[in-house]
Amino acid sequence: MTSESRPLAAAIVPVTPLEQNCTLLWCTRTMRGAFVDPGGDLDKLKAAAAQYGVTIEKLLVTHGHIDHCGLTGVLAAELGVPIEGPHPDDKFWIDMASSVGQQYGITGAASFTPDRWLSGGDSVTVGELTLNVYHCPGHTPGHVIFHHPESRLAIVGDVLFQGSIGRTDFPKGNHQALIDSIRTQLWPLGDETAFVPGHGPMSTFGQERQSNPFVADAVLARA
Numbered sequence: 001m002t003s004e005s006r007p008l009a010a011a012i013v014p015v016t017p018l019e020q021n022c023t024l025l026w027c028t029r030t031m032r033g034a035f036v037d038p039g040g041d042l043d044k045l046k047a048a049a050a051q052y053g054v055t056i057e058k059l060l061v062t063h064g065h066i067d068h069c070g071l072t073g074v075l076a077a078e079l080g081v082p083i084e085g086p087h088p089d090d091k092f093w094i095d096m097a098s099s100v101g102q103q104y105g106i107t108g109a110a111s112f113t114p115d116r117w118l119s120g121g122d123s124v125t126v127g128e129l130t131l132n133v134y135h136c137p138g139h140t141p142g143h144v145i146f147h148h149p150e151s152r153l154a155i156v157g158d159v160l161f162q163g164s165i166g167r168t169d170f171p172k173g174n175h176q177a178l179i180d181s182i183r184t185q186l187w188p189l190g191d192e193t194a195f196v197p198g199h200g201p202m203s204t205f206g207q208e209r210q211s212n213p214f215v216a217d218a219v220l221a222r223a
């Protein structure tokens with residue numbers, strides 16, 4: 001994922017005790033980049049940016065769960081960069097960051113207000129790259145995902161995993177909404193699209209449509 005011959009490069013940096021996949025992505029032409037879901041372990045994240053020679057220009061957030069955004073506000077203040085995302089329906093999760101952080105062992109978690117809330121149909125820029133934003137409620141009501149069509153890459157947070165889907169038993173989770181988000185927002189992006197999930201290994205939408213026990217085409221056809 002780090003080939004200089006491509007306009008977008010990315011590296012996955014697992015953070016927090018929950019092993020959440022923070023993604024460092026950058027424009028190979030400008031070497032300007034962003035962290036997607038910098039939930040914790042800030043020294044580890046800053047070291048990764050330095051290792052790849054990336055200048056961080058913003059922070060992107062898929063949703064308000066603590067492992068994805070607990071220390072986002074802290075990092076934004078340290079780097080002097082803006083925060084974009086998630087959708088405003090996840091504000092209630094972000095507002096609870098301090099108390100939820102204590103429950104999950106994420107020291108220093110704090111609430112924040114994004115410089116820009118995101119909605120479906122929006123886009124975000126990173127260097128000279130443009131990523132499309134899709135609103136994918138279900139795991140949380142304000143979950144968004146980021147897609148770079150030219151690279152056939154999506155960063156989907158906890159909407160979809162290799163062989164699984166996001167939990168919907170948290171406050172304001174909705175199982176049917178999650179299934180609908182996957183079917184109507186993710187699948188049209190193309191079977192060849194690779195995705196970075198919020199936890200675990202990467203996969204492609206095509207692979208999940210074949211074998212995912214929750215949302216494979218054959219499974220949904222029987223629903």
